[in-house]
Amino acid sequence: xxxxxxxLGPHAGFxxxxxxxxxxxxxxxxxxxxxxxxxxxxxxxxxxxxxxGRRSGREAT
Amino acid sequence: xxxxxxxxxxTRFMRFSAVLLPWLAAIATLLIVVGLxxxxxxxxxxxxxxxxxxxMFIHVPAAWLAMMFYSMMALSALGTLVWRHPLADVAQKxxxxxxxxxxxxxxxxxxxxxxxxxxxxWVWDARLTSxxxxxxxxxxxxxLWRVLDDPSRAARAVAILTLVGFVNVPIIxxxxxxxxxxxxxxxxxxxxxxxxxxxxxxxxLILAVGFTLMAxxxxxxxxxxEIMRRRVRTLTILEAERLDRLAAQxxxx
Numbered sequence: 001x002x003x004x005x006x007x008l009g010p011h012a013g014f015x016x017x018x019x020x021x022x023x024x025x026x027x028x029x030x031x032x033x034x035x036x037x038x039x040x041x042x043x044x045x046x047x048x049x050x051x052x053g054r055r056s057g058r059e060a061t
Numbered sequence: 062x063x064x065x066x067x068x069x070x071x072t073r074f075m076r077f078s079a080v081l082l083p084w085l086a087a088i089a090t091l092l093i094v095v096g097l098x099x100x101x102x103x104x105x106x107x108x109x110x111x112x113x114x115x116x117m118f119i120h121v122p123a124a125w126l127a128m129m130f131y132s133m134m135a136l137s138a139l140g141t142l143v144w145r146h147p148l149a150d151v152a153q154k155x156x157x158x159x160x161x162x163x164x165x166x167x168x169x170x171x172x173x174x175x176x177x178x179x180x181x182x183w184v185w186d187a188r189l190t191s192x193x194x195x196x197x198x199x200x201x202x203x204x205l206w207r208v209l210d211d212p213s214r215a216a217r218a219v220a221i222l223t224l225v226g227f228v229n230v231p232i233i234x235x236x237x238x239x240x241x242x243x244x245x246x247x248x249x250x251x252x253x254x255x256x257x258x259x260x261x262x263x264x265x266l267i268l269a270v271g272f273t274l275m276a277x278x279x280x281x282x283x284x285x286x287e288i289m290r291r292r293v294r295t296l297t298i299l300e301a302e303r304l305d306r307l308a309a310q311x312x313x314x
Contacts, residue, residue, distance in 0.1 A: 009112040011177040018116045018170040022123070025169075026275075029162045033283045040289035047293060052300035 069148055071288045078281045085278040092271030099264035107261075114261065116174040122269040123166040126276050127195060128230055130160030134202075135227040138220035148284070150216030151291075153223065154206055155283035159276055161199035167192060179243050187236035188244040191229055198226040212291060 005012050100118040107114035134156050140149030171189065172182040183189065202219055209215035237246045248256045255262055 007112075009106075011111065011113045014173045014177050015112060015115050018119060018173045021169045021173075022119045022166045025162050025166050029159065030279060033279050033286065037282050037286040040286045040293060043293045044289045044296070047296040047300065050300065052296040
């Protein structure tokens with residue numbers, strides 16, 4: 001590992017920080033989008049199970 | 062094969078994207094892994110910039126994607142204002158956070174590359190400032206979507222802001238030619254072909270395609286979430302109206 005870091009030269013910190021930041025931003029973005037997708041799917045499934053799409057109350061009477 | 066017009070329908074888009082997404086994600090992952098391997102273990106150090114050239118492999122694709130997503134949003138804005146395309150404002154809303162993230166990555170990696178090469182993290186020159194303006198426009202668009210509750214009203218307001226902000230995209234691209242700047246001129250997308258050696262160009266192009274496919278996959282998932290959010294909104298309103306009617310009739314909900 002230390003050999004790898006030495007191979008990156010005197011600016012290893014800048015290079016690793018760049019890749020680390022990019023990874024952090026992209027993982028955060030991916031998780032946020034996937035969580036939002038899952039939340040909307042749960043909410044939609046719950047509404048459809050309750051028959052929320054029925055346009056009038058006639059079916060219930 | 063379905064035409065684009067056929068896909069201009071949320072139900073068809075949901076079916077089509079469900080099939081396409083796993084393939085898009087798999088190809089994106091493969092290309093990013095191969096690209097990173099080439100960038101880290103095969104591409105040589107630059108004769109002037111040394112090992113810091115490895116920052117280019119994420120900085121440049123991030124810059125391209127920040128501009129590409131804004132251009133896609135401008136096309137969607139036209140779709141919203143001119144053709145009232147059913148998926149245009151969904152596509153536009155879903156693209157904004159993704160483009161903003163790539164603009165942020167571009168700025169941060171640029172600063173981390175600038176310090177060892179230029180001796181400073183930041184200068185107020187045309188290229189850097191115009192990319193910062195792009196990030197601020199993205200944030201403004203995201204904020205505007207959140208301020209207005211009615212999606213169709215929000216879509217029209219955001220579409221106008223997006224089209225006005227599009228003037229910044231050619232400024233970013235040509236800023237290095239029009240003004241004196243610390244930033245180097247274009248070395249890949251230029252008249253006369255790339256000036257980068259193939260040993261660096263190939264990893265860059267493979268990573269650019271990989272990140273593009275990843276961003277498009279994320280965009281597709283975000284569009285699916287937005288379509289479902291609108292369906293949830295509509296169904297919630299319908300359910301509330303139905304419960305109101307039942308209550309008025311004196312029947313149990």
